Amino acid sequence: MASVKLSQEKREQLQELQERMMELSNKQKQTVFQKQQKEKEKRQNVFSLHEIGELPDQTKTYKAVGKMFVLRPKTELEDELIAANDSLDADVASLQKSNEYFESKLAEVQGGLRDLIGSAVGNQSK
Numbered sequence: 085m086a087s088v089k090l091s092q093e094k095r096e097q098l099q100e101l102q103e104r105m106m107e108l109s110n111k112q113k114q115t116v117f118q119k120q121q122k123e124k125e126k127r128q129n130v131f132s133l134h135e136i137g138e139l140p141d142q143t144k145t146y147k148a149v150g151k152m153f154v155l156r157p158k159t160e161l162e163d164e165l166i167a168a169n170d171s172l173d174a175d176v177a178s179l180q181k182s183n184e185y186f187e188s189k190l191a192e193v194q195g196g197l198r199d200l201i202g203s204a205v206g207n208q209s210k
Contacts, residue, residue: 094200098200101200119179123176125168130169133165137162141159145158
C-alpha cells in the first residue's frame with residue numbers, strides 16, 4: 085500500500101479530528117455507563133417497593149442512613165422510593181438524549197475524517 089503524504093495543515097486537521105473523536109467517544113461511553121447505573125438503581129427501587137408493598141401497614145420499617153438504620157413509617161418509605169424512581173426516570177431520559185447527541189456528533193466527526201482522508205488520497209493519486 086502506498087503511503088499518503090499529508091500537508092502540515094491536513095495533519096493538524098487530522099489530529100484535531102482524532103482528538104475530538106476520542107473525546108466524544110469517551111463522553112458517550114461515560115453517558116452509557118451512567119444510564120446503566122441509573123437503570124440498575126431504578127430496578128432495585130422497584131424491587132424494594134414491591135417487597136415493602138406486600139408488608140402489612142403496621143410493620144416497622146427501617147431506612148439505612150450511613151452505618152445505622154432509622155425507623156420510618158412504611159408509607160414514607162414508599163413515597164421516597166416512588167419519588168426516587170420519578171427522578172431516575174428523568175435522569176435516564178436526559179442521559180438518553182445526551183447519548184443520542186454524542187452519537188450524532190461522533191458520526192459528524194467520522195464523516196469529517198473520511199472526507200479529509202478521501203481528499204488526501206484523491207490529491208495523492210493526481
